[in-house]
Amino acid sequence: MLINLTELLSNVGYTKTFQTDILLNVYESNIGTYDIVDKQPLELIITNIAKNKLTISGEVDLTFNIPCDRCLEDVKTNIRFSIEKSIDMSDDVSDEVKELEEQDYINGYNLDVDKLVYDEILINFPSKTICKEACKGLCMKCGANLNISECNCDRHVLDPRMAAIQDIYNNYKEV
Ligand SMILES: [Zn+2]
Ligand SMILES: [Zn+2]
Numbered sequence: 001m002l003i004n005l006t007e008l009l010s011n012v013g014y015t016k017t018f019q020t021d022i023l024l025n026v027y028e029s030n031i032g033t034y035d036i037v038d039k040q041p042l043e044l045i046i047t048n049i050a051k052n053k054l055t056i057s058g059e060v061d062l063t064f065n066i067p068c069d070r071c072l073e074d075v076k077t078n079i080r081f082s083i084e085k086s087i088d089m090s091d092d093v094s095d096e097v098k099e100l101e102e103q104d105y106i107n108g109y110n111l112d113v114d115k116l117v118y119d120e121i122l123i124n125f126p127s128k129t130i131c132k133e134a135c136k137g138l139c140m141k142c143g144a145n146l147n148i149s150e151c152n153c154d155r156h157v158l159d160p161r162m163a164a165i166q167d168i169y170n171n172y173k174e175v
Helices: 095-100 113-124 160-174
Strands: 002-004 015-020 026-029 032-039 042-050 053-067 074-088 110-112
Touching (some): 042 113, 074 113, 110 113
Antiparallel strands (some): 002 110, 015 042, 032 053, 042 053, 053 074
């Protein structure tokens, strides 16, 4: 979704509220790929605070399917955050500065709402996701989800290959 900023830019002091839909259905980044399963329309308030200077604010409300860190089952995770941006669209701001500020969501005189939201998701993404505090995770031997059923594996006596992995894991924990 693109918002044309021309009208706002030509009226200092002018404020306009936009109701827009976020078109993103999947969030793909270097941390993984996650389905967006629910989203609220985004209300963006854009204000012209001075010649060629705009502020953008809004509240994002998205729900993602994020796999549990232990059992890998999808966990519906609601992520809400505020967007507060000020942008300078003066021609005398050099391209270098614009690049530093990473205003890739401004395209000519258009605001690319999805790009703006996309950039903010990473900053607000949870670092840890578990389905429940008591999640038992997966069996290290057969991969069974131990929340659903106990497998018959003896997880204390590991075969030599698994024992080696266990050693590495234990050493790692001690560091
Ligand atoms: Zn889990
Ligand atoms: Zn097992």
